[in-house]
Amino acid sequence: MADSPDAERTMSPMELYEKLTSQGDQVRALKTAKADKAEIDAAVQLLLQLKLEYKKLTGQDYKAGSPPSDNSAPFNGAVEDGTNDEDTVDPWNVSTSNAKGVDYDKLIVRFGSSKIDQKLVDRIEKVAGQQPHRFLRRGIFFSHRDMHQVLDAYEKQKSFYLYTGRGPSSEAMHVGHLIPFIFTKWLQDVFDVPLVIQLTDDEKYLWKDLTIEECHRFAVENAKDIIACGFDVNKTFIFSDLDYMGASPEFYRNVVKIEKHVTFNQVKGIFGFTDSDCIGKISFPAIQAAPSFSNSFPQIFGSRKDIQCLIPCAIDQDPYFRMTRDVAPRIGYPKPALLHSTFFPALQGAQTKMSASDANSSIFLTDTPKQIKNKVNKHAFSGGKDTVEEHRKYGGNPDVDVSFMYLTFFLEDDEQLEKIRQDYASGALLTGELKKLLIETLQPMIAQHQERRKHITDETVKQFMTPRPLNFKQ
Amino acid sequence: MADSPDAERTMSPMELYEKLTSQGDQVRALKTAKADKAEIDAAVQLLLQLKLEYKKLTGQDYKAGSPPSDNSAPFNGAVEDGTNDEDTVDPWNVSTSNAKGVDYDKLIVRFGSSKIDQKLVDRIEKVAGQQPHRFLRRGIFFSHRDMHQVLDAYEKQKSFYLYTGRGPSSEAMHVGHLIPFIFTKWLQDVFDVPLVIQLTDDEKYLWKDLTIEECHRFAVENAKDIIACGFDVNKTFIFSDLDYMGASPEFYRNVVKIEKHVTFNQVKGIFGFTDSDCIGKISFPAIQAAPSFSNSFPQIFGSRKDIQCLIPCAIDQDPYFRMTRDVAPRIGYPKPALLHSTFFPALQGAQTKMSASDANSSIFLTDTPKQIKNKVNKHAFSGGKDTVEEHRKYGGNPDVDVSFMYLTFFLEDDEQLEKIRQDYASGALLTGELKKLLIETLQPMIAQHQERRKHITDETVKQFMTPRPLNFKQ
Numbered sequence: 001m002a003d004s005p006d007a008e009r010t011m012s013p014m015e016l017y018e019k020l021t022s023q024g025d026q027v028r029a030l031k032t033a034k035a036d037k038a039e040i041d042a043a044v045q046l047l048l049q050l051k052l053e054y055k056k057l058t059g060q061d062y063k064a065g066s067p068p069s070d071n072s073a074p075f076n077g078a079v080e081d082g083t084n085d086e087d088t089v090d091p092w093n094v095s096t097s098n099a100k101g102v103d104y105d106k107l108i109v110r111f112g113s114s115k116i117d118q119k120l121v122d123r124i125e126k127v128a129g130q131q132p133h134r135f136l137r138r139g140i141f142f143s144h145r146d147m148h149q150v151l152d153a154y155e156k157q158k159s160f161y162l163y164t165g166r167g168p169s170s171e172a173m174h175v176g177h178l179i180p181f182i183f184t185k186w187l188q189d190v191f192d193v194p195l196v197i198q199l200t201d202d203e204k205y206l207w208k209d210l211t212i213e214e215c216h217r218f219a220v221e222n223a224k225d226i227i228a229c230g231f232d233v234n235k236t237f238i239f240s241d242l243d244y245m246g247a248s249p250e251f252y253r254n255v256v257k258i259e260k261h262v263t264f265n266q267v268k269g270i271f272g273f274t275d276s277d278c279i280g281k282i283s284f285p286a287i288q289a290a291p292s293f294s295n296s297f298p299q300i301f302g303s304r305k306d307i308q309c310l311i312p313c314a315i316d317q318d319p320y321f322r323m324t325r326d327v328a329p330r331i332g333y334p335k336p337a338l339l340h341s342t343f344f345p346a347l348q349g350a351q352t353k354m355s356a357s358d359a360n361s362s363i364f365l366t367d368t369p370k371q372i373k374n375k376v377n378k379h380a381f382s383g384g385k386d387t388v389e390e391h392r393k394y395g396g397n398p399d400v401d402v403s404f405m406y407l408t409f410f411l412e413d414d415e416q417l418e419k420i421r422q423d424y425a426s427g428a429l430l431t432g433e434l435k436k437l438l439i440e441t442l443q444p445m446i447a448q449h450q451e452r453r454k455h456i457t458d459e460t461v462k463q464f465m466t467p468r469p470l471n472f473k474q
Numbered sequence: 475m476a477d478s479p480d481a482e483r484t485m486s487p488m489e490l491y492e493k494l495t496s497q498g499d500q501v502r503a504l505k506t507a508k509a510d511k512a513e514i515d516a517a518v519q520l521l522l523q524l525k526l527e528y529k530k531l532t533g534q535d536y537k538a539g540s541p542p543s544d545n546s547a548p549f550n551g552a553v554e555d556g557t558n559d560e561d562t563v564d565p566w567n568v569s570t571s572n573a574k575g576v577d578y579d580k581l582i583v584r585f586g587s588s589k590i591d592q593k594l595v596d597r598i599e600k601v602a603g604q605q606p607h608r609f610l611r612r613g614i615f616f617s618h619r620d621m622h623q624v625l626d627a628y629e630k631q632k633s634f635y636l637y638t639g640r641g642p643s644s645e646a647m648h649v650g651h652l653i654p655f656i657f658t659k660w661l662q663d664v665f666d667v668p669l670v671i672q673l674t675d676d677e678k679y680l681w682k683d684l685t686i687e688e689c690h691r692f693a694v695e696n697a698k699d700i701i702a703c704g705f706d707v708n709k710t711f712i713f714s715d716l717d718y719m720g721a722s723p724e725f726y727r728n729v730v731k732i733e734k735h736v737t738f739n740q741v742k743g744i745f746g747f748t749d750s751d752c753i754g755k756i757s758f759p760a761i762q763a764a765p766s767f768s769n770s771f772p773q774i775f776g777s778r779k780d781i782q783c784l785i786p787c788a789i790d791q792d793p794y795f796r797m798t799r800d801v802a803p804r805i806g807y808p809k810p811a812l813l814h815s816t817f818f819p820a821l822q823g824a825q826t827k828m829s830a831s832d833a834n835s836s837i838f839l840t841d842t843p844k845q846i847k848n849k850v851n852k853h854a855f856s857g858g859k860d861t862v863e864e865h866r867k868y869g870g871n872p873d874v875d876v877s878f879m880y881l882t883f884f885l886e887d888d889e890q891l892e893k894i895r896q897d898y899a900s901g902a903l904l905t906g907e908l909k910k911l912l913i914e915t916l917q918p919m920i921a922q923h924q925e926r927r928k929h930i931t932d933e934t935v936k937q938f939m940t941p942r943p944l945n946f947k948q
Binding site: 205245251263274275 | 492676679680686716717719720721722723724725726727730731733734735736737738739741742747748749750751752753754756757759760
């Protein structure tokens with residue numbers, strides 16, 4: 001667990017960026033002060049040299065005010081790229097003006113991640129020996145970092161572990177919240193790897209008007225819905241930050257290591273924090289970063305710090321892990337790999353992420369069959385035409401139709417889904433009929449979830465949430 | 475452990491200050507924009523009203539750029555008060571240009587604390603039923619916050635607990651490091667109260683070029699010297715942050731509560747942090763604050779959050795506890811009381827605090843009798859005259875003589891000390907003779923410390939550092 005001093009001697013892109021910025025200030029100050037020409041020349045010389053190093057290190061030209069990120073994309077996802085219709089995507093805000101939702105191809109360029117293309121999907125199929133999950137087949141998990149590297153190692157019998165999480169801001173979870181868990185369970189089954197799930201109850205306490213006790217209770221309640229996704233208790237550790245931080249000196253040591261290697265300037269650039277933010281928010285990113293390193297879980301991995309971590313998550317969480325990947329080599333740990341999902345649309349349309357506080361914005365895991373039926377019929381934004389006649393004549397638009405989008409997430413059969421798309425687009429399938437298909441898909445799915453959740457006892461939750469060894473091939 | 479929402483609804487001086495500052499900005503912006511007169515008038519009206527509230531709350535006039543602190547002194551100890559010879563006193567820097575040392579009376583005014591006057595010393599004697607410790611008799615503990623309140627409660631059978639600490643930046647401790655521990659042991663014996671001692675190994679890792687493992691090892695080594703001061707294992711809990719943070723969910727919960735109620739603006743004002751500081755430094759003050767609240771130690775105090783804390787420490791640590799006292803009522807906890815000591819002078823003179831990295835700047839706890847003799851004779855700054863003749867004629871100056879200062883700390887007999895002072899001032903006592911008296915005081919004291927430390931086993935350290943119940947009257 002010692003620091004790796006060798007790794008620290010090389011400057012990171014961010015350190016070099018900061019040095020460049022301060023050297024630029026220096027040059028300006030000398031010029032303003034009408035300093036000696038030789039002195040100014042020397043300072044300019046150093047500035048140019050630093051710019052060369054920066055270009056060499058990041059592959060990009062230095063630009064004042066644009067800190068570097070992983071793969072040299074601007075750190076902050078919300079930075080403008082010259083167009084005015086930019087989507088906003090960060091851990092607290094997701095918005096777009098487009099009814100089809102966020103432009104994910106643009107996001108890949110802006111965040112500096114890589115697209116999950118057909119080649120990668122095929123490769124996952126080959127390595128896993130299974131048909132890829134529908135989320136992969138349909139581009140719902142659409143972006144990644146270092147997934148090829150994970151597969152390379154896996155093919156050489158070098159395994160990895162999975163890390164995902166959730167911010168427990170209320171008891172209520174909706175179907176959209178299940179996306180990362182459904183996919184993570186598939187990865188766990190297919191690759192037979194251990195999994196850690198972080199419930200950031202401390203984060204919710206810091207950000208929301210809630211007490212510590214409420215946040216912790218939400219964490220435990222949410223854990224039940226997560227367990228109901230079918231995770232293997234022998235391979236899965238679920239933890240509340242409020243519990244685990246106070247139960248694992250190794251976890252805290254990694255938090256402190258990360259905290260030492262990230263400045264306020266950096267979190268300001270990445271997350272948009274200001275001087276009026278509380279110091280808890282400012283240091284929280286280190287707590288979401290720490291589970292990316294295997295020695296944060298000695299009960300599972302012993303003192304091994306070299307086990308690769310793979311993080312399936314929605315793309316809005318990427319800023320945390322860009323920061324983590326920047327820090328990792330400087331503290332002697334491997335960078336976590338990532339698989340990014342698109343956002344699950346609100347019933348009202350794909351322009352926004354859903355709100356757990358608006359019961360009509362999504363299908364909740366506690367909804368009755370009747371509530372599901374009413375919500376879909378009343379609130380699901382339709383891509384159909386105004387009258388049956390027009391619809392039959394011109395057809396509907398599945399690209400903006402929320403019922404069709406939901407089916408993309410939850411209907412397993414590819415052929416059936418494609419037929420629905422064609423029939424809706426041609427006008428053969430009416431909006432009411434499409435909604436009925438969705439209702440018939442959701443009702444049994446939610447009922448089965450509720451049935452599984454009903455059987456999850458406090459004892460089971462305690463089992464999942466107790467730090468302990470896990471079973472997996474090492 | 476729930477938050478106290480009632481307490482939170484009242485604005486703290488700092489919140490009101492921030493509101494005032496932003497209202498001032500607002501008025502200026504309206505004027506600059508040549509806004510409607512009625513609008514400007516309304517904004518000015520609100521500004522005046524806020525100023526009245528501020529005066530009522532803090533007893534002071536609002537002044538832009540001067541945030542409020544406890545007792546309305548400026549938060550930052552280093553703020554100028556109009557004179558140019560201001561001493562610098564904060565947790566990382568202590569300096570003065572005066573050979574007699576820091577001007578402590580001025581510091582009391584600047585920090586907004588209270589002087590430990592003869593009346594308070596007499597009262598402690600009465601309540602404790604013992605002669606006050608020489609550190610109290612001689613003004614070495616010279617300043618306090620709320621000590622009368624602690625004694626009021628104690629007289630009504632409402633007890634308190636002690637909290638002190640040390641930053642383990644190296645294995646080497648010198649006699650100056652013992653001052654708070656010698657005094658704390660006396661308080662523990664006299665009042666029969668439990669004591670917690672925090673070793674901030676996480677802080678040292680964040681501030682210094684050291685590994686986590688080194689800092690933790692220093693903490694354990696320092697614990698041995700602290701235990702050698704004679705603390706009662708049944709009443710004393712010593713902890714390393716790196717260990718205890720990961721062993722007590724209750725401690726972490728208090729850290730997060732504090733972190734939620736302190737902004738970057740505030741720690742910037744109090745500690746002088748900048749945007750280039752790492753996020754670990756920025757959030758660390760919450761970790762030094764947390765032991766001030768009794769429910770951080772459930773193994774000792776159960777879930778009780780109302781037990782008063784008394785903190786004996788050197789005055790440079792006060793900024794941490796001004797912050798703590800500001801936060802306490804907002805999270806429903808009592809403010810900790812404090813007893814502040816002066817600084818222990820370096821052998822070279824009272825202008826600076828000692829450095830653990832300069833072996834000749836003080837007497838170390840590992841020094842041999844010969845080393846003690848050589849150091850005092852060679853390095854202890856003398857207030858004597860240049861020649862014996864002059865000294866006999868004009869006398870020496872005990873106020874700047876480091877040997878005499880050290881005797882003030884360590885020679886128990888008041889009459890003997892006073893006689894030494896008079897004889898040195900009159901010239902009857904020569905510098906060499908004064909140094910000999912100091913050497914004869916230090917040699918047995920250090921030898922006894924070394925003897926006690928030798929018998930402290932790893933088992934004993936483990937006992938002190940294990941979270942467990944303590945024995946005390948409740």
